[in-house]
Amino acid sequence: xxxIKIGLFGxxxxxxxxxxxxxxxxxxxxxxxxxxxxxxxxxxxTQADRAxxxxxxxxxLDNPAVNLIVEVIDDAEASYRIVKSALLRGIPVVSGNKTxxxxxxxxxxxxxxxxxxxxxxxxxxxxxxxVIRNLEEYYDNDLLLEVKGILNGSxxxxxxxxxxxxxxxxxxxxxxxxxxxxxxxxxxxIEGYDSLFKLVIITVHALGTYVAPERIFTYxxxxxxxxDIRYAREKGVKIKLVAQVVKVSDEHFTMFVMPExxxxxxxxxxxxxxxxxxxxxGECYDRQFMFGKGAGSLPTxxxxxxxxMARLHDYRYEYKKRNYLRKxxxxxxxxxxxYARYRTTDIRRILRxxxxxxxxxxxxxxxxxxxxxxxxxxxxxxxxxxxDVFLANIPVFFLSRDN
Amino acid sequence: xxxIKIGLFGxxxxxxxxxxxxxxxxxxxxxxxxxxxxxxxxxxxTQADRAxxxxxxxxxLDNPAVNLIVEVIDDAEASYRIVKSALLRGIPVVSGNKTxxxxxxxxxxxxxxxxxxxxxxxxxxxxxxxVIRNLEEYYDNDLLLEVKGILNGSxxxxxxxxxxxxxxxxxxxxxxxxxxxxxxxxxxxIEGYDSLFKLVIITVHALGTYVAPERIFTYxxxxxxxxDIRYAREKGVKIKLVAQVVKVSDEHFTMFVMPExxxxxxxxxxxxxxxxxxxxxGECYDRQFMFGKGAGSLPTxxxxxxxxMARLHDYRYEYKKRNYLRKxxxxxxxxxxxYARYRTTDIRRILRxxxxxxxxxxxxxxxxxxxxxxxxxxxxxxxxxxxDVFLANIPVFFLSRDN
Numbered sequence: 001x002x003x004i005k006i007g008l009f010g011x012x013x014x015x016x017x018x019x020x021x022x023x024x025x026x027x028x029x030x031x032x033x034x035x036x037x038x039x040x041x042x043x044x045x046t047q048a049d050r051a052x053x054x055x056x057x058x059x060x061l062d063n064p065a066v067n068l069i070v071e072v073i074d075d076a077e078a079s080y081r082i083v084k085s086a087l088l089r090g091i092p093v094v095s096g097n098k099t100x101x102x103x104x105x106x107x108x109x110x111x112x113x114x115x116x117x118x119x120x121x122x123x124x125x126x127x128x129x130x131v132i133r134n135l136e137e138y139y140d141n142d143l144l145l146e147v148k149g150i151l152n153g154s155x156x157x158x159x160x161x162x163x164x165x166x167x168x169x170x171x172x173x174x175x176x177x178x179x180x181x182x183x184x185x186x187x188x189x190i191e192g193y194d195s196l197f198k199l200v201i202i203t204v205h206a207l208g209t210y211v212a213p214e215r216i217f218t219y220x221x222x223x224x225x226x227x228d229i230r231y232a233r234e235k236g237v238k239i240k241l242v243a244q245v246v247k248v249s250d251e252h253f254t255m256f257v258m259p260e261x262x263x264x265x266x267x268x269x270x271x272x273x274x275x276x277x278x279x280x281x282g283e284c285y286d287r288q289f290m291f292g293k294g295a296g297s298l299p300t301x302x303x304x305x306x307x308x309m310a311r312l313h314d315y316r317y318e319y320k321k322r323n324y325l326r327k328x329x330x331x332x333x334x335x336x337x338x339y340a341r342y343r344t345t346d347i348r349r350i351l352r353x354x355x356x357x358x359x360x361x362x363x364x365x366x367x368x369x370x371x372x373x374x375x376x377x378x379x380x381x382x383x384x385x386x387x388d389v390f391l392a393n394i395p396v397f398f399l400s401r402d403n
Numbered sequence: 404x405x406x407i408k409i410g411l412f413g414x415x416x417x418x419x420x421x422x423x424x425x426x427x428x429x430x431x432x433x434x435x436x437x438x439x440x441x442x443x444x445x446x447x448x449t450q451a452d453r454a455x456x457x458x459x460x461x462x463x464l465d466n467p468a469v470n471l472i473v474e475v476i477d478d479a480e481a482s483y484r485i486v487k488s489a490l491l492r493g494i495p496v497v498s499g500n501k502t503x504x505x506x507x508x509x510x511x512x513x514x515x516x517x518x519x520x521x522x523x524x525x526x527x528x529x530x531x532x533x534v535i536r537n538l539e540e541y542y543d544n545d546l547l548l549e550v551k552g553i554l555n556g557s558x559x560x561x562x563x564x565x566x567x568x569x570x571x572x573x574x575x576x577x578x579x580x581x582x583x584x585x586x587x588x589x590x591x592x593i594e595g596y597d598s599l600f601k602l603v604i605i606t607v608h609a610l611g612t613y614v615a616p617e618r619i620f621t622y623x624x625x626x627x628x629x630x631d632i633r634y635a636r637e638k639g640v641k642i643k644l645v646a647q648v649v650k651v652s653d654e655h656f657t658m659f660v661m662p663e664x665x666x667x668x669x670x671x672x673x674x675x676x677x678x679x680x681x682x683x684x685g686e687c688y689d690r691q692f693m694f695g696k697g698a699g700s701l702p703t704x705x706x707x708x709x710x711x712m713a714r715l716h717d718y719r720y721e722y723k724k725r726n727y728l729r730k731x732x733x734x735x736x737x738x739x740x741x742y743a744r745y746r747t748t749d750i751r752r753i754l755r756x757x758x759x760x761x762x763x764x765x766x767x768x769x770x771x772x773x774x775x776x777x778x779x780x781x782x783x784x785x786x787x788x789x790x791d792v793f794l795a796n797i798p799v800f801f802l803s804r805d806n
Contacts, residue, residue: 021687025545027727122541128688130541137540137718138525138533138709142428267694270673284424284701284708285531289694291670298687305687306541313723315540318716324430 004030004308007060007091009082010073011037011053013180014096014123016046017301018070022308030068030308034060061085068311069093070304072123076100087111087119092316094307096123096300102197106210109319118316123303125198126151126276127294130306134290135205136317139280142324147206148244149278150271151198153295154181154189155221155241160272162229163238169224181274181295191220192241192257199243199255206245207253208321211330217256217378223390224259227365228341237261239392240268252331256374259392261339332375337396341367343388350383352376369394407433407711410463410494412485413476414440414456416583417499417526419449420704421473425711433471433711437463464488471714472496473707475526479503490514490522495719497710499526499703505600509613512722521719526706528601529554529679530697533709537693538608539720542683545727550609551647552681553674554601556698557584557592558624558644563675565632566641572627584677584698594623595644595660602646602658609648610656611724614733620659620781626793627662630768631744640664642795643671655734659777662795664742735778740799744770746791753786755779772797 006022008015015035022028032052040053060066061082069086073079076099083100086093088111095101101108101124112119122132126149135147150156154176161172173186188194196218204210221241232239240262245255262269267289271277276294281287293299321327335354340347343365353370360367365388377384377391384391409425411418418438425431435455443456463469464485472489476482479502486503489496491514498504504511504527515522525535529552538550553559557579564575576589591597599621607613624644635642643665648658665672670692674680679697684690696702724730738757743750746768756773763770768791780787780794787794 017687021546024686026729027545027724128691130537133541134533134537137713138536140712141705141708142430143424143705143708282705283427284420284705286696286702288531290691291694292691293689299689302544302546302685302687305544305546309543310540313721320716321430326429 004028004311005065005067006030006032006308007063007066007069008032008035009057009060009069009071011035011044011048012072012074013297014072014300014304016044017297018072018304019046019048021298021301021305025305028305028309029312033065034063036060057082057085061089061091066091068308070308071095071097072304073097076103080104083108083119084111087115087117090115090117092118092311093120094123094304094311095119095121096304098124098194098197098201102200102213105201105204112316118311118314120307120310120315120317121201122307123300125201126278127292127296128299128303129276129278129290129292129294130303131202131278131290132205133306134280135202136320139206139282140320143282143284144206144247144280145283146244146246146281147202147278148242148246148268148281150240150268150276151195151243151278151294152189152241153274153276153293154186154194155192156271156276157181157274158190159221159239159241162224164272187222190222192218195241195243195257199245199257203245203255204319205317205321207247208319208324208327209330211255215330217258217332217374217381219258219381219384219391221259223387225341225365225390228390228392231339231367232261235261237263238269240271242268242393247328248331248334249328250326251328253328254331254334254374259390261392261394332373332378334374335371336374336377337369337371337394338377339367339369339392339394341365341390342386345386345389347389350380407431407714408468408470409433409435409711410466410469410472411435411438412460412463412472412474414438414447414449414451415475415477416700417475417703417707419447420700421475421707422449422451424701424704424708428708431708431712432715436468437466439463460485460488464492464494469494471711473711474498474500475707476500479506483507486511486522487514490518490520493518493520495521495714496523497526497707497714498522498524499707501527501597501600501604505603505616508604508607515719521714521717523710523713523718523720524604525710526703528604529681530695530699531702531706532679532681532693532695532697533706534605534681534693535608536709537683538605539723542609542685543723546685546687547609547650547683548686549647549649549684550605550681551645551649551671551684553643553671553679554598554646554681554697555592555644556677556679556696557589557597559674559679560584560677561593562624562642562644565627566635567675590625593625595621598644598646598660602648602660606648606658607722608720608724610650611722611727611730612733614658618733620661620735620777620784622661622784622787622794624662626790628744628768628793631793631795634742634770635664638664640666641672643674645671645796650731651734651737652731653729654731656731657734657737657777662793664795664797735776735781737777738774739777739780740772740774740797741780742770742772742795742797744768744793745789748789748792750792753783
């Protein structure tokens with residue numbers, strides 16, 4: 001059986017996790033031959049032989065003994081350069097960089113085909129939950145209708161602290177950072193970009209279509225307020241940051257990332273703390289729910305290990321659904337029912353609602369509940385940046401099929 | 404791309420589901436060319452061209468146009484003959500027959516290797532939940548510690564009626580039969596054999612080892628009594644029929660099927676009605692939970708469809724774990740803590756407990772809670788057939804790792 005010789009890029013939290021996981025895996029038949037980091041002499045928690053380290057990417061890319069690149073660096077631009085270079089040289093790559101993938105997948109898919117080389121990235125979406133692999137291999141048929149879930153552990157941790165432990169938002173965010181769930185710049189997580197990038201990748205494998213991140217409505221949780229939490233509690237629901245891609249007809253699908261009122265009857269209601277949960281809905285099988293640790297050093301590393309071992313058998317994504325005869329097109333021409341809370345920003349002058357269902361004016365804040373086109377939300381997204389505004393999806397509409 | 408030409412054996416609930424599902428799947432590139440049934444002229448709910456039907460197995464096996472056999476008949480012996488014949492002729496097979504597989508897997512694996520032909524059977528375990536495929540492909544490493552779950556929808560439906568809806572056992576069983584969840588002979592489901600056979604198959608893909616069904620302690624729910632339900636309610640737990648395979652050390656694993664007291668903090672606590680739920684636990688990634696419809700015409704058919712489509716890409720199970728360097732051995736030399744309720748059968752004289760923790764004697768029934776070797780339970784299994792006896796696992800021991 002082939003022996004995997006890994007050139008590892010990055011030795012941060014995930015890189016060190018991979019080093020640990022490979023040591024536990026006597027049957028993996030894989031070893032790290034070189035690790036590229038910015039500063040080989042920086043002291044690290046995980047002890048590894050100094051001779052393994054290099055600061056030169058080429059020392060790995062030019063090494064004929066390396067037959068797999070594992071790339072787990074933070075910097076999306078550097079990740080792109082490394083992954084592309086490796087693939088162009090015909091070296092297969094395992095990557096966990098969702099930002100890079102969400103922006104460059106079409107080109108990287110083309111390169112994979114032209115150079116007959118594999119790029120695997122199951123770890124990029126939901127850590128240890130095998131979402132990509134199952135969408136690619138197991139739900140590789142016409143029955144798939146929807147993938148919906150909580151894809152970001154940090155924001156979910158914060159919301160759990162707020163809802164279940166009555167913590168204040170600022171305290172919850174600080175706790176998440178202390179526990180290492182949130183980045184030092186938390187906006188990536190709490191503004192929904194992390195979920196968005198995962199959703200872009202998932203959609204390629206769910207429906208065979210790439211939609212660029214900037215075309216997708218994304219709204220995070222950073223402006224959530226006590227009044228929103230109180231409102232949700234009164235209604236007996238939780239607020240979760242939800243990413244979803246949904247077939248709305250045979251011809252169209254839609255997708256967006258947005259806080260959502262989640263009722264207790266829904267599977268994702270019980271996805272708390274740093275966990276991720278994904279619901280895959282299809283004709284015939286209804287709903288499948290996958291739940292697990294979505295982030296963290298070892299869960300992510302274990303997912304990378306699954307990709308590494310898949311290379312022992314020359315596994316690659318075939319992107320079969322890109323060749324489907326009837327592929328639905330992306331649309332934002334659907335109607336959502338949303339909750340829009342505001343104070344000084346006059347949300348009623350910004351957003352053109354198709355129908356107002358409820359409105360409330362109070363001393364502390366106001367809200368509107370109404371029906372609105374997703375295209376309208378996307379168009380007005382740049383005007384929805386006020387600290388005094390918070391939006392949440394109320395899943396009743398095209399989602400009235402008990403989503 | 405290859406076109407799949409299917410010879411279908413069986414046109415019962417699942418066979419008709421496959422027929423329906425393939426009609427929905429414009430991209431499946433698969434068609435049924437012949438259907439073998441005992442009586443081609445029997446009227447059926449699903450209308451299909453009479454010319455498709457035959458009563459002759461050879462008419463399919465000898466047909467050079469058929470490049471895939473899909474076998475979904477009830478009769479395990481007939482299933483074995485058909486599957487073996489097809490494989491020996493080099494025709495790949497998709498099968499859903501867990502009874503047949505659980506008894507003949509070692510031979511069928513050998514035939515697959517010798518004749519370089521594929522046998523896929525994801526539908527045999529947990530219907531639409533992709534347990535086998537994920538154990539084979541995604542959790543194909545040394546990190547796996549345990550697979551545990553509710554694998555039988557019928558018995559779970561019955562227990563849900565009893566626990567959540569306060570139905571009597573007999574009523575619940577009748578309801579399950581009316582809804583088509585339970586076989587007309589329900590013993591297969593409620594005595595735990597269905598779960599057992601699935602567990603045998605799962606273990607081959609989880610740990611690479613086949614253990615014959617008769618070597619595994621199996622105890623069902625048919626003798627559950629109001630007093631057991633009352634007891635569980637008082638303790639704030641539910642009784643579920645649970646199948647599990649667990650690594651108990653680097654050198655050993657154990658497995659058994661048995662009712663279990665499940666506390667609300669466990670993932671499987673919320674697996675109700677006809678649903679299945681499986682927890683996959685491993686080093687590094689902790690617990691992954693997969694949940695979905697485990698049985699029924701269309702969920703099972705959708706799983707069969709996934710196997711059919713996998714054949715478009717020549718997918719086969721590699722049974723990689725069978726070649727692991729360090730493979731744990733099966734043991735029953737572990738201690739469980741169990742609840743044993745009885746009335747006339749003197750359970751204390753049959754079972755040699757290592758330690759008695761509690762005992763209760765009442766007018767209606769008695770129970771003992773104690774520690775006992777799994778090997779002792781297995782050895783005494785033939786004596787544990789009394790209608791007045793009910794056993795349940797209390798997961799504290801080797802399962803004290805918060806299973």
